[in-house]
Amino acid sequence: xxxxxxxxxxxxxxxxxxxxxxxxxxxxxxxxxxxxxxxxxxxxxxxxxxxxxxxxxxxxxxxxxxxxxxxxxxxxxxxxxxxxxxxxxxxxxxxxxxxxxxxxxxxxxxxxxxxxxxxxxxxxxxxxxxxxxxxxxxxxxxxxxxxxxxxxxxxxxxxxxxxxxxxxxxxxxxxxxxxxxxxxxxxxxxxxxxxxxxxxxxxxxxxxxxxxxxxxxxxxxxxxxxxxxxxxxxxxxxxxxxxxxxxxxxxxxxxxxxxxxxxxxxxxxxxxxxxxxxxxxxxxxxxxxxxxxxxxxxxxxxxxxxxxxxxxxxxxxxxxxxxxxxxxxxxxxxxxxxxxxxxxxx
Numbered sequence: 001x002x003x004x005x006x007x008x009x010x011x012x013x014x015x016x017x018x019x020x021x022x023x024x025x026x027x028x029x030x031x032x033x034x035x036x037x038x039x040x041x042x043x044x045x046x047x048x049x050x051x052x053x054x055x056x057x058x059x060x061x062x063x064x065x066x067x068x069x070x071x072x073x074x075x076x077x078x079x080x081x082x083x084x085x086x087x088x089x090x091x092x093x094x095x096x097x098x099x100x101x102x103x104x105x106x107x108x109x110x111x112x113x114x115x116x117x118x119x120x121x122x123x124x125x126x127x128x129x130x131x132x133x134x135x136x137x138x139x140x141x142x143x144x145x146x147x148x149x150x151x152x153x154x155x156x157x158x159x160x161x162x163x164x165x166x167x168x169x170x171x172x173x174x175x176x177x178x179x180x181x182x183x184x185x186x187x188x189x190x191x192x193x194x195x196x197x198x199x200x201x202x203x204x205x206x207x208x209x210x211x212x213x214x215x216x217x218x219x220x221x222x223x224x225x226x227x228x229x230x231x232x233x234x235x236x237x238x239x240x241x242x243x244x245x246x247x248x249x250x251x252x253x254x255x256x257x258x259x260x261x262x263x264x265x266x267x268x269x270x271x272x273x274x275x276x277x278x279x280x281x282x283x284x285x286x287x288x289x290x291x292x293x294x295x296x297x298x299x300x301x302x303x304x305x306x307x308x309x310x311x312x313x314x315x316x317x318x319x320x321x322x323x324x325x326x327x328x329x330x331x332x333x334x335x336x337x338x339x340x341x342x343x344x345x346x
Contacts, residue, residue: 003120004326004343005056009047012059012330014323017120025127027077027135028069029085032144034118034343035062035317036326036333037152038179043113044330050114060343061087061111063118064138064147074130082138084147086154086299087111089129102132103293118148119326121345133296139307145320145342146306149178149313154294154302156182156241159264160190161298162289163237167191172221172235172254175242175265176204178316178339183239183264184208184215185311192237196221196229199242207339211315226254235259243267245274252280252288263290317342 001019006012022028040059043051051057067081077083087110090102097105111117115126125135138147156179165171171187173180176199187195196216197208205217218225226234234256240247242265251261267274281288294302305311318338321329322345329341 001121002323003058003116004060004323005058006044006048006051007053007056008051010044011053012044012327013056014326019122020124022069022071022124023127024071024073025130026071027067027074027125027130029065029083029123029125030068031063031065031118031120031123031345033064033148033345034060035145035148035152036060036329036341036343037062038333039113041330041333045334048113058116058118058120058123059112060118060120061113062148062151063112063123064144064150065118065123065345068122077130077135082140082144082147083135084138084150084303085111085125085129086134086136086294086296087113087117087151088293089126089132089134092128092132100297101295103295119323119343121323136300136303138303142303142307143314145317145344146314147303148342149316149340150299150303150306151294152179153182153306153311153313154299155179155291156186156264157298157302158294159183159239159262159291160186162291163239163260163262165190165192165237168193169236170194170230170233170256171196171237172239173197174221174238174240174244174247174251175199176201176208176217177241177336179264180239180241181208181211181316181339182313183241184212185313187237188212188214189305189311194229196235201336204336207318221250221254223253230256238262239264241265245271248274249276252277252284252286255284255286257284258286259284260287260289263288266292316340320344
């Protein structure tokens with residue numbers, strides 16, 4: 001089978017490798033769609049622990065496919081099922097895992113990050129992922145592309161739930177990439193009175209308006225723009241869906257009294273320390289939070305949103321191509337051109 005394997009920094013090779021053999025408690029998945037994530041780009045451009053010329057890894061943690069084979073002890077899944085797989089796998093026994101937050105397990109591992117992922121024609125789903133409920137049936141009315149995009153969508157839900165968006169809230173999303181637009185879709189679904197999406201790249205703002213004309217798109221948000229959009233109120237919710245220290249610093253001054261601020265986008269190494277005026281948090285009674293990854297419960301919840309037609313995510317995939325063109329897809333992702341770049345398989 002063909003697989004895109006990382007051998008080191010900027011060393012991604014599409015090559016023929018043996019098709020995995022299924023153990024008694026495992027599943028072999030025939031991949032149909034696998035999307036490129038910012039994490040994939042960071043791993044490829046900056047390197048990742050444990051990946052080198054002697055220890056290559058197949059990347060890809062946002063994927064959907066059809067079960068090709070099941071181990072003899074697997075009873076909950078059958079050959080031919082359309083499925084998606086939440087990539088984060090906890091140890092199963094720590095307090096985080098027992099509480100349903102395996103994605104926060106101190107010893108968690110992720111498919112496509114620590115073990116071989118979805119940029120391959122076939123992928124082995126290990127026993128601990130099968131037993132933990134990471135595998136979810138993909139409804140017939142949900143495309144494989146939408147199934148693959150459910151992983152980042154569930155991460156956006158994690159952030160959104162921490163913000164407790166209320167009907168009528170003024171919401172600012174900083175960053176018009178795919179994650180920012182997913183946050184905007186969730187804010188609209190929650191009943192936000194005004195959803196504003198900010199970005200410094202005009203092309204992304206234009207894409208945003210095509211995705212949903214109800215979104216208000218703006219460039220740099222300064223004090224004058226906050227007043228124009230919210231009066232003297234400020235934004236009830238601000239989500240920084242971008243790796244920007246400046247956006248995090250500015251959020252406190254742009255927030256309303258009793259506002260909620262979510263630092264969703266992690267900052268690059270060397271820029272993670274940001275000077276913040278904590279008095280603003282104190283006197284405005286702000287709630288400041290951050291979120292990472294998503295639980296299996298959230299993963300299944302967002303899949304339900306897609307299946308029920310509550311939220312559409314297919315339109316966030318702007319470029320699809322076979323695995324033989326994965327280098328071109330990665331270049332688009334590196335340059336932030338388009339939104340989601342997806343590898344499709346026959």
